[in-house]
Amino acid sequence: MKYVVCYDIPETKRRTKLRKNLLRFGNPKQFSVFECDLSPREFVRMKKTIKSIISIKEDNVRIYPLCGSCLNAVDFFSGKPFETAELIYVV
Numbered sequence: 588m589k590y591v592v593c594y595d596i597p598e599t600k601r602r603t604k605l606r607k608n609l610l611r612f613g614n615p616k617q618f619s620v621f622e623c624d625l626s627p628r629e630f631v632r633m634k635k636t637i638k639s640i641i642s643i644k645e646d647n648v649r650i651y652p653l654c655g656s657c658l659n660a661v662d663f664f665s666g667k668p669f670e671t672a673e674l675i676y677v678v
Contacts (some may be wrong), residue, residue, distance in 0.1 A: 589653040592621040
């Protein structure tokens with residue numbers, strides 16, 4: 588499953604730690620936006636990692652799942668789109 592992970596973390600140490608850890612799960616597209624292609628097990632691991640780093644009271648992390656039809660509707664104006672060749676569609 589493809590996901591977009593974005594975050595707003597005011598404290599530099601936590602922000603840097605989260606970014607370094609998210610590099611294990613996906614590719615940065617902007618300073619605080621990652622695209623991730625994860626198995627269910629990897630998704631659970633990523634969420635646990637995020638929760639272990641952030642401050643629930645101060646930080647904001649959002650994870651948006653992207654289904655196959657959503658991927659086809661993504662508009663982008665710079666950079667590279669998701670690699671759709673990796674997608675497997677089951678009908």
